[in-house]
Amino acid sequence: MIIIEFILKDIPNLKYFEWNKIFKLVSGESLQNFKLAYETYGVLNKEKSNAILIFHALSGSSHVYRDNSNMDGWWDEMVGPDKPFNIEKYFLICVNVLGGCYGSTGPSSYDQKNNKEYRLDFPMITIHDMVNAIKLLIDHIGIRKLFSITGGSIGGMQALDWVIHYPEMTRSVILMATAAYATTFNIAFNEVQRQSIFSDPNWNNGNYSKERPPINGLRLARQIGHITYLSEDSMKKKFGRNLQNNPKLLFQFTQEFEVESYLHYKGTSFTERFDANSYLYITKAIDYFDIRKNQKLIPAFNHIKNTKFLILSFSSDWLYPTRQSKEIVYALKSNEIDVSFAEIDINYGHDSFLIDCLDLKEITFNFLNNIKI
Amino acid sequence: MIIIEFILKDIPNLKYFEWNKIFKLVSGESLQNFKLAYETYGVLNKEKSNAILIFHALSGSSHVYRDNSNMDGWWDEMVGPDKPFNIEKYFLICVNVLGGCYGSTGPSSYDQKNNKEYRLDFPMITIHDMVNAIKLLIDHIGIRKLFSITGGSIGGMQALDWVIHYPEMTRSVILMATAAYATTFNIAFNEVQRQSIFSDPNWNNGNYSKERPPINGLRLARQIGHITYLSEDSMKKKFGRNLQNNPKLLFQFTQEFEVESYLHYKGTSFTERFDANSYLYITKAIDYFDIRKNQKLIPAFNHIKNTKFLILSFSSDWLYPTRQSKEIVYALKSNEIDVSFAEIDINYGHDSFLIDCLDLKEITFNFLNNIKI
Structure with a gap:
């Protein structure tokens, strides 16, 4: 904030x-x-x-x-x-x-x-x-x-x-x-994004500090949202199964594929410019519409x-x-x-x-x- | 477990x-x-x-x-x-x-x-x-x-x-x-499901206790997954915009719509029968395929x-x-x-x-x- x-x-x-x-x-x-x-x-x-x-x-x-x-x-x-x-x-x-x-x-x-x-x-x-x-x-x-x-x-x-x-x-x-x-589908996707924020202990029932906002939860919410904003075809054309940095698979729980790294980047940058509680309220407004x-x-x-x-x-x-x-x-x-x-x-x-x-x-x-x- | x-x-x-x-x-x-x-x-x-x-x-x-x-x-x-x-x-x-x-x-x-x-x-x-x-x-x-x-x-x-x-x-x-x-799309959805588990502090880098497994993270992962397993049409026919329990909107951050409650139920029951780390390994196996x-x-x-x-x-x-x-x-x-x-x-x-x-x-x-x- x-x-x-x-x-x-x-x-x-x-x-x-x-x-x-x-x-x-x-x-x-x-x-x-x-x-x-x-x-x-x-x-x-x-x-x-x-x-x-x-x-x-x-x-x-x-x-x-x-x-x-x-x-x-x-x-x-x-x-x-x-x-x-x-x-x-x-x-x-x-x-x-x-x-x-x-x-x-x-x-x-x-x-x-x-x-x-x-x-x-x-x-x-x-x-x-x-x-x-x-x-x-x-x-x-x-x-x-x-x-x-x-x-x-x-x-x-x-x-x-x-x-x-x-x-x-x-x-x-x-x-x-x-x-x-x-639609039911819209509500379902909004709900899992809200649950991402709720699940972050930093969220603290909405009472997070400015120093420790629920970054993990908001980032995950945005990552899910971002998938729904793109098309399967554009994701395929942009990232395919390209690997991040390495010519070979690492076999690790890191962002090995470019698409994972892209989503992480998009999610992280969003947390620097948006308030988690606002995200909750606005997605609810959509659901009610x-x-x-x-x-x-x-x-x-x-x-x-x-x-x-x-x-x-x-x-x-x-x-x-x-x-x-x-x-x-x-x-x-x-x-x-x-x-x-x-x-x-x-x-x-x-x-x-x-x-x-x-x-x-x-x-x-x-x-x-x-x-x- | x-x-x-x-x-x-x-x-x-x-x-x-x-x-x-x-x-x-x-x-x-x-x-x-x-x-x-x-x-x-x-x-x-x-x-x-x-x-x-x-x-x-x-x-x-x-x-x-x-x-x-x-x-x-x-x-x-x-x-x-x-x-x-x-x-x-x-x-x-x-x-x-x-x-x-x-x-x-x-x-x-x-x-x-x-x-x-x-x-x-x-x-x-x-x-x-x-x-x-x-x-x-x-x-x-x-x-x-x-x-x-x-x-x-x-x-x-x-x-x-x-x-x-x-x-x-x-x-x-x-x-x-x-x-x-x-596909890129499959990897993206698997990644946000893994991130759901990673984000749960109970996950503890995989070293959770049997008494305190990362239930929130695994539930959220399954909720996201479950949306992708259903069709928009079947969700619409099954739940529409039906409200849970109440004839009126509550205007609360609860599971107001039936589809939210359904996803929550599905996610919760899954946590009673699946191991979070296995979920991580198997989704990675899919991504590598x-x-x-x-x-x-x-x-x-x-x-x-x-x-x-x-x-x-x-x-x-x-x-x-x-x-x-x-x-x-x-x-x-x-x-x-x-x-x-x-x-x-x-x-x-x-x-x-x-x-x-x-x-x-x-x-x-x-x-x-x-x-x-």
């Missing part, structure tokens, strides 16, 4: 929105107050009609774009001048989610009521709570109707929740690699009018596979809502929305460009 | 084969001696021509069939009178693998040289070592040519290794849900003659998917070897070979029945 604080100080563009009234949560609990860390890029036009709200995924932050900071943005491929989310044309807003660890109120924040960090006293957060908090910020900025909202993975879940609850507040929606509800009404998706959209949708899935994404996007497309079409859909043929797996992908850029650019500001 | 000893005492059919000479391993290391726990069913005919060798998978044992014991066999669906592996017609042999924990020598065995249990001093074992040890037992029984050899998952890997190294010693081979080599020659599969089979193959895959198996079976079929065909192949359409995932599956039974029965003893 020390490192995260350091990261935040390195972002000149970072702003905070503070809410000092009671904020009711879906669970029935409430927060006495909260703050959200957010960043904006570009200029909001006079009519306030060119704003795009970007929702980040599990491990993201408000830092969607490098801009004048010293730190890469998590979506530099898609944001910038000459990028689909063109900062010379649009006013972009990206907010760290409630429950997160990049400046917004979460389990590692200070609880004024109890004079200590929340830890597991932080109430359970849902995707709808994340959206409701961001809604207050958008109201505060004074935007009544967003030009577009977008997100991949759980960012897409937030966009879906937004358009269902605040349909008059956006003209368009772009969803990537997402789903209308967490289900926008269906009585397990039916069509009625969830029956009040939406005049909103254009673009839905993108990735052929090699097995965590949120194309069929989950198609369910949304089908339900939107059944409500005669304007929806475009493409499955992008790419072998990079779930994380495809985060990489340099020409199809993704072109389709997104064209979709936005065809809507007049 | 106390429980495993108890289980073994409950199997009247259990026999031991002891080898008291140096046994060289693929790694270059060797064992001074070893023993194998095994069971046989049916009667070996005078010509010794009706023997079928069954190789077990990761968590299996020699107890392939309930017979006159008080304990279910792991393959009761396929073994017995009127079953494909008919004990009234064939003489069945099933052996606990070297490195295992069901009676055969493994990391929990007593090392006479050092007057203590092996633990991590146990040398690394490969699939070929497992096969070589069993080969000595088959020689000891006096069988020169098996009627058939079979196995699912890593049982299939052993069968493949057997037929490549001892092609004259079997007339036929039945492979289920298996592969010619562990690769029968290709210079990454080419066709040359691996070019010396095999007069052996009939049956290869079965399962449509919903994403751990060892059909394409991995087809690679073997293709390589066998390229060598003009007699091979039958079927992908069985079933939604139960990798573990399909273990359940009551009519297609599996019929195809296996017919294949065996068409070869004259």
Whole structure:
């Protein structure tokens, strides 16, 4: 967490929105107050009609774009001048989610009521709570109707929740690699990642010290997660059965294969930039997500009018596979809502929305460009 | 491990084969001696021509069939009178693998040289070592040519290794849900399971006490493994987003969803019947498995003659998917070897070979029945 604080100080563009009234949560609990860390890029036009709200995924932050900071943005491929989310044309807003660890109120924040960090006293957060908090910020900025909202993975879940609850507040929606509800499979994988953290004695029921966070547990959680973000094919092409360092097998319990070493590296670097308790809360928020009404998706959209949708899935994404996007497309079409859909043929797996992908850029650019500001 | 000893005492059919000479391993290391726990069913005919060798998978044992014991066999669906592996017609042999924990020598065995249990001093074992040890037992029984050899998952890997190294010693081979080599994906999933065990402080570098084994780590490993054994579809049909016990969400870090509770139950029951160190050794043996020659599969089979193959895959198996079976079929065909192949359409995932599956039974029965003893 020390490192995260350091990261935040390195972002000149970072702003905070503070809410000092009671904020009711879906669970029935409430927060006495909260703050959200957010960043904006570009200029909001006079009519306030060119704003795009970007929702980040599990491990993201408000830092969607490098801009004048010293730190890469998590979506530099898609944001910038000459990028689909063109900062010379649009006013972009990206907010760290409630429950997160990049400046917004979460389990590692200070609880004024109890004079200590929340830890597991932080109430359970849902995707709808994340959206409701961001809604207050958008109201505060004074935007009544967003030009577009977008997100991949759980960012897409937030966009879906937004358009269902605040349909008059956006003209368009772009969803990537997402789903209308967490499947049994999603829950199962999230649960073993949580168990990885719970099993680390340093976790200490959430009350770890800054000096001894549950690194082993969080690393293992991320390693499991990372497998689910990649495709079998991309892993095979990248690592095959290549051995790490040695021309021969060592016959030892070390990371003998390159893929083992890669996962270890990815997991370790994640522990330097993420809070274990936030990981628990955000994965629970995913599990709770289900926008269906009585397990039916069509009625969830029956009040939406005049909103254009673009839905993108990735052929090699097995965590949120194309069929989950198609369910949304089908339900939107059944409500005669304007929806475009493409499955992008790419072998990079779930994380495809985060990489340099020409199809993704072109389709997104064209979709936005065809809507007049 | 106390429980495993108890289980073994409950199997009247259990026999031991002891080898008291140096046994060289693929790694270059060797064992001074070893023993194998095994069971046989049916009667070996005078010509010794009706023997079928069954190789077990990761968590299996020699107890392939309930017979006159008080304990279910792991393959009761396929073994017995009127079953494909008919004990009234064939003489069945099933052996606990070297490195295992069901009676055969493994990391929990007593090392006479050092007057203590092996633990991590146990040398690394490969699939070929497992096969070589069993080969000595088959020689000891006096069988020169098996009627058939079979196995699912890593049982299939052993069968493949057997037929490549001892092609004259079997007339036929039945492979289920298996592969010619562990893929990058297989290694990645095995590695996070091993990391689960390593991360448990009770593991203590392999030197856990019988009273305090690394239950949390082994449970988590099994939970991850179990997800990979099932299909997304079967999990969805079985559990959906059903809640455990409560009609409403609790918004707690408990096992709120049925699938979480199921995984927890499966993981916990596994810790009562398996040794954590054996789990490490056997998963490493899987990772090392690769029968290709210079990454080419066709040359691996070019010396095999007069052996009939049956290869079965399962449509919903994403751990060892059909394409991995087809690679073997293709390589066998390229060598003009007699091979039958079927992908069985079933939604139960990798573990399909273990359940009551009519297609599996019929195809296996017919294949065996068409070869004259």
